[in-house]
Amino acid sequence: GESVGLHLPTLSVQEGDNSIINCAYSNSASDYFIWYKQESGKGPQFIIDIRSNMDKRQGQRVTVLLNKTVKHLSLQIAATQPGDSAVYFCAETTYSTLTFGKGTMLLVSP
């Protein structure tokens, strides 16, 4: 989702649930996409990436799906844990620089 003013879209889940965070990107020429996690007071941390010639990539407990037709990216987190609570950003590569989305806050309650 897109943020409005200072308010980030927020996803609240229970520990153990699966989480899905969505991102719409703007540039159909983008050829590489990354998901970052940012915990409070820290810099963004790389989670997983995907190239435009793929539609799915799996990591440890995370999966990224890419739908180029509708320019949509999603991050799935399996068995969400309290430590997954953070802001998640998608980023797309355009001409060798990254363009970041506005982020989604994930809140995981025990």
Added chain:
Amino acid sequence: DADVTQTPRNRITKTGKRIMLECSQTKGHDRMYWYRQDPGLGLQLIYYSFDVKDINKGEISDGYSVSRQAQAKFSLSLESAIPNQTALYFCATSDPSGGEQETQYFGPGTRLLVL
């Protein structure tokens, strides 16, 4: 990521002052970046450098300048700070030749307050 360090971590300054934010990296990456982040928003690119002799403007370069003193060092200057430059500033590095395309590694950030 401890491989990318930023100094200072926090800074309070007054309108009109010139300040410099420093970034150092031990990752051996050629590419370095400066971003700002405002509350509740994503990161916006200020400047980037693909090697020591290369400097490029990002989305929001007005009011900022940079210097790439060495492969490992990239500093950001605010020539005359203004209150709307109050933000969190991040440095990042990347190395496409390592097969990781544009994956960027971020420092811990500098929190800047301009009064």
